[in-house]
Amino acid sequence: MEDLKKIAKEVRRDIVKTLLEAGSGHPAGSLSMTDILVALYFGIMHHDPKNPNWKDRDRLVVSNGHTCPALYSVLARSGYFPIQKLKTYAKLGSPLQGHPEREKLLGIETTSGPLGCGLAQACGMAWAARLDNSHFRVFCTVSDAEHDEGNHWEGVLFAAKYKLSNLTLIVDRNNIQIEGHTEDTMPLEPLKEKYIAFNWNVLDIDGHNIAAIINAVNEARKVDDRPTVIIVHTIAGKGVSFMEDKSEWHAKVLNKEEAKLALSEL
Amino acid sequence: MINKKFRSIRDGFGEALVEVGEKNKDVVVLTADLKESTRVNLFAEKFPERFIEVGVAEQALVTIASGMAAEGKIPFTTSYAVFSPGRTLDQIRTTIALNNVPVKIVGAHAGLGAGPYGSTHQALEDITIMRTLPNMVVVVPCDFEEAKKATKEIAKNKKPTYLRLARQESGRVTTPNSPFKVGRAEILRQSKNPQVAIVACGVMVYEALVAAKELAKIEIETEVINCHTIKPMDERTIIRSAKTTGAVVTCEEHQIDGGMGSAVAEILSRNFPVPIEFIGVPNVFGESGKPEELFKKFKMTSKDIIKAVKRVLLRKNSV
Numbered sequence: 001m002e003d004l005k006k007i008a009k010e011v012r013r014d015i016v017k018t019l020l021e022a023g024s025g026h027p028a029g030s031l032s033m034t035d036i037l038v039a040l041y042f043g044i045m046h047h048d049p050k051n052p053n054w055k056d057r058d059r060l061v062v063s064n065g066h067t068c069p070a071l072y073s074v075l076a077r078s079g080y081f082p083i084q085k086l087k088t089y090a091k092l093g094s095p096l097q098g099h100p101e102r103e104k105l106l107g108i109e110t111t112s113g114p115l116g117c118g119l120a121q122a123c124g125m126a127w128a129a130r131l132d133n134s135h136f137r138v139f140c141t142v143s144d145a146e147h148d149e150g151n152h153w154e155g156v157l158f159a160a161k162y163k164l165s166n167l168t169l170i171v172d173r174n175n176i177q178i179e180g181h182t183e184d185t186m187p188l189e190p191l192k193e194k195y196i197a198f199n200w201n202v203l204d205i206d207g208h209n210i211a212a213i214i215n216a217v218n219e220a221r222k223v224d225d226r227p228t229v230i231i232v233h234t235i236a237g238k239g240v241s242f243m244e245d246k247s248e249w250h251a252k253v254l255n256k257e258e259a260k261l262a263l264s265e266l
Numbered sequence: 267m268i269n270k271k272f273r274s275i276r277d278g279f280g281e282a283l284v285e286v287g288e289k290n291k292d293v294v295v296l297t298a299d300l301k302e303s304t305r306v307n308l309f310a311e312k313f314p315e316r317f318i319e320v321g322v323a324e325q326a327l328v329t330i331a332s333g334m335a336a337e338g339k340i341p342f343t344t345s346y347a348v349f350s351p352g353r354t355l356d357q358i359r360t361t362i363a364l365n366n367v368p369v370k371i372v373g374a375h376a377g378l379g380a381g382p383y384g385s386t387h388q389a390l391e392d393i394t395i396m397r398t399l400p401n402m403v404v405v406v407p408c409d410f411e412e413a414k415k416a417t418k419e420i421a422k423n424k425k426p427t428y429l430r431l432a433r434q435e436s437g438r439v440t441t442p443n444s445p446f447k448v449g450r451a452e453i454l455r456q457s458k459n460p461q462v463a464i465v466a467c468g469v470m471v472y473e474a475l476v477a478a479k480e481l482a483k484i485e486i487e488t489e490v491i492n493c494h495t496i497k498p499m500d501e502r503t504i505i506r507s508a509k510t511t512g513a514v515v516t517c518e519e520h521q522i523d524g525g526m527g528s529a530v531a532e533i534l535s536r537n538f539p540v541p542i543e544f545i546g547v548p549n550v551f552g553e554s555g556k557p558e559e560l561f562k563k564f565k566m567t568s569k570d571i572i573k574a575v576k577r578v579l580l581r582k583n584s585v
Contacts, residue, residue, distance in 0.1 A: 061333075102336075102365050110336060111364045114356055120326045121361055124333020124341075131294075131315065132337070151357065154326030 004210045007077060008038045012239045012266045014073035014086055020259040022090040024098060028249040029143060030070040032174040032207070032234035037074040039213035040139060040170075049079035052106040058136050059109050059125050063118020063152075064143035064172060065099040066251070072096050080107045116149025118142060119169060123158050126167040126227075137221075141170045145177035148186045159227040160199040168220045169200075169229040173207070174236040176247040195229045207234030239266050274435045275469075276374055278413030280305025283342060286421040287313050293421060294334055296320055297344045298327045304344035304374045304431075324350040328357045328371065335367035340421055346380070347373025347389030347430060355395055362426045363399040370420055371396075372429045377468065377519035378552055378560040379433030385551040388560075394524030396428040397497045403427040404496040405448055406518075406526070408471035409439045412494060415446040423448060430468065432519060434557045437472035439492070451500035453507070457487035461582075462575045463507040463514045465491045467526050470517035470545070470566070477571035486575060496526050504530055505537045513582040514542045515574045519566065522546035541581035543574040 011034050019025040041047070045058040062071055069089060076083045081095075088094035095105040099113030110121050122140035129136055146152050159167055171191070179185050188194075195202045201223045203216045213232065220228035236250075237243025240262040254262065287293050287309055295309045296318040310317040320326045324345050331341035343350060351358055351371055362369045373392050380387035396404050403425050407413040413431065420427045445452060454471070455478050466474040471492045478488045489507055493499065508514055514534065516527030527544040534540060547564050561567050 110332070111360055114360050117325075117329045117357055117361055120329035121333035121336070123326075124330040124335075125337050126333075127318070127330070128294075128334045128337035128339050131339075151325040151329060154320070154323035155329070157323070158320055158326055158330060 001211050004038055004042050007042060008034050008210065009266060010077065011038060011070060011073040013263060014083070015069045016240070016254065016259050016262045016266065018069045018073065018086045018089045020254050020256065021087050023253050024090050025069050026066040026251045027254065028176060028236040028243055028246065029064060029067040029172065029174065031238045031240065031243065032236050033064070033067040033070045033141065033172050034238065035208050035210050035234070036141060036170055036172060036213060036232055037070050039210045041074045041078050043210065043214045044217050045139065046136070049107070052080065056134065056136050059122070059138045061110055061112070061118045061122040061125070061138070061140040062100065063112055063115070063140055063146060065112030068100045071100060075107050115143070115146045116151040119152050119155035120158065122167055122169070123155050123164060126159070126164040127162060129166055130164070138167045139170065140167070141172060144171055144173045144175065144182050144188060144191070145185070147188050147191070156195070156198050156200070163225055164227045165224045167227045168217060169227065171229060171231045172234055173231050174234045176236040176245065176250060178247065178250050180247045192231055199226055201226050201228040203228065203230045205230060205232055207232035208238055241265060273410040275407055275410060275413045276305045276431050276433065278407070278410035279372065279417050279429070279431055280308045282414040282417035283309045284312055286418055287316065290340065290421060292338060293340045293342065294318065295342045295344070296327055296331055298322055298324050298349065300345055300374070304372065306342070306344050324353045325357050328354045328369065329361050331369045332361035332365060332367055335362070335369045336365070340368055340370070342370040342372055344372045344374060346387060347376035347392045348387055351392055351395055351428060352389055359399055363401045366401045366426065368424050368426060370427050370429060372431060374431045375433040376430045377432050378557050381557040381560060382554050384554040388552040390521045390547050390552065392428070392430060393496055393518070393520050393526060394528070397529060401426050402497065403448065404430070406430045406467040406494055406496060408468055408492055408494060409436045411440045411442055411444065412446060416448070416494065419446070419448050432469045434469060436469040439471050439475065446494070449495050449498050449500060451495070451503040452492045453489060453503065454492050455488065455490035457482070457489065460487045460489040460511045461513065462486070462578055463489045463491060463511040464517065464571065464575065465493050465504065465514060465526070465530050466517035467493050467496065468519050470519055473566070473568045474517050474571055476568035477575065480568065480572055481575055486579070488575060493526060493530070496529055499529050499533060501533050501537070504533050508534050508538045508540045512540050513578040514540055515545065515571060515578055516542060517545040517566070517571055520546055521549060523549050541578050541585070543578040545571055545574055
């Protein structure tokens with residue numbers, strides 16, 4: 001577990017450097033997603049960086065595609081591509097697009113960015129896996145603000161109807177969105193109770209505890225009659241004091257001094 | 267029950283889909299609460315394990331299909347064209363076209379065929395929307411037999427594809443033996459010395475043939491092209507025909523702006539500019555009424571095509 005914490009620290013440093021180099025991107029969500037992605041790639045999912053299209057790999061749909069600086073770092077540190085490539089993020093000709101694209105980078109299951117579309121795609125994958133009698137699991141990460149989107153709730157209904165127990169949804173509950181706090185922009189609470197009412201299995205955990213995330217996913221594996229959602233309570237901008245819980249850092253560009261300060265804290 | 271004598275475009279789709287399902291176990295069908303009227307009930311009865319009802323949720327319809335296609339399935343999604351692709355443009359753009367996965371988006375009741383339901387249900391913008399998406403194939407069959415062939419062929423093309431289906435019963439234009447290939451326009455009527463090319467798609471192909479027959483009686487010879495594939499359009503046939511005739515009339519059950527006629531005009535203005543007249547809806551919304559009444563209102567009958575041919579001839583001859 002100490003190893004995974006170390007990796008998460010490196011990933012957070014990568015995010016700061018990547019965003020500084022690009023002069024573009026989404027720091028707050030990338031930092032809140034870090035522990036979730038490290039847990040998935042280093043402690044949960046069956047996958048093979050040398051064979052990204054391995055048929056039996058677990059699938060991950062990152063519906064909140066704007067957090068891809070974290071995803072790219074985790075992919076690089078898993079061995080999908082060299083870490084130096086992170087410098088090309090969002091630059092012309094790079095496979096590391098500003099929002100992730102399946103056709104540009106091996107290891108990306110689906111293109112994302114426009115919010116609210118990921119869960120339904122993950123549902124399609126989970127349904128297809130069941131039809132084919134495949135045993136891989138489908139994971140989907142979503143931001144909390146994505147719950148404003150109707151398309152997301154259509155997926156919530158569908159997963160419950162077809163009892164997609166091979167599907168695990170992970171909500172990055174960091175409480176912020178572009179305009180401010182989620183509960184001011186469009187209140188989501190009681191979120192847990194909403195999922196319970198929609199016939200999902202619901203787990204509610206601390207998001208910056210990698211062991212807790214891995215344990216929760218293992219709990220989800222035991223449930224075979226409905227999909228599971230893990231509401232992961234995170235802090236936007238986690239690890240950088242001046243960004244934590246600040247919605248203005250949703251998509252703000254770091255300057256050199258800020259990056260230096262951030263790296264000194266990480 | 268299907269009328270054996272005069273079967274509709276959507277019946278052709280529904281029947282062919284069963285054949286496609288028999289041949290290929292990867293074919294799955296999703297609908298958004300419109301099983302019966304999009305004719306996928308036949309598939310659902312035969313292959314219940316490969317049929318998915320998503321409820322009145324068009325955004326989920328296409329995004330779930332995208333996920334299935336990523337796993338090697340060939341999903342056909344059905345709804346009315348006003349809802350999908352009408353409502354689902356963003357989802358189709360990102361999760362199907364940009365992902366480049368072989369989802370077949372089937373838009374039924376396209377055009378004015380939803381008549382009495384009014385403009386809310388008359389999809390007149392869908393060709394424009396879909397033909398601008400990179401990777402997307404767009405096919406508009408003209409009758410029952412062509413809908414069957416189109417359905418079977420797009421199931422195999424491995425590409426994101428939009429299949430546009432009219433609701434009304436069209437006149438019969440093709441037979442089981444008529445040639446059909448996505449991307450190749452068919453010249454349905456030829457003459458020794460054609461003066462105008464009439465390029466049409468969907469139910470307008472029949473109207474174009476009726477017009478051509480009438481025009482022949484007054485010694486105006488035309489060439490009628492069934493341009494069932496809007497994208498990729500058969501540029502060679504369109505250019506060759508413009509060179510032969512020197513004037514074109516385009517006919518579609520769709521807004522003129524950005525539709526099939528626009529695609530023809532883009533090709534000709536780049537390669538061989540000739541006068542063009544456009545038959546279609548002139549950038550206004552429809553309204554409730556019988557389809558035939560609406561076709562008259564928007565000057566889209568065979569009589570209107572005859573007038574357009576005469577207009578384009580005047581322009582051609584005054585150059």
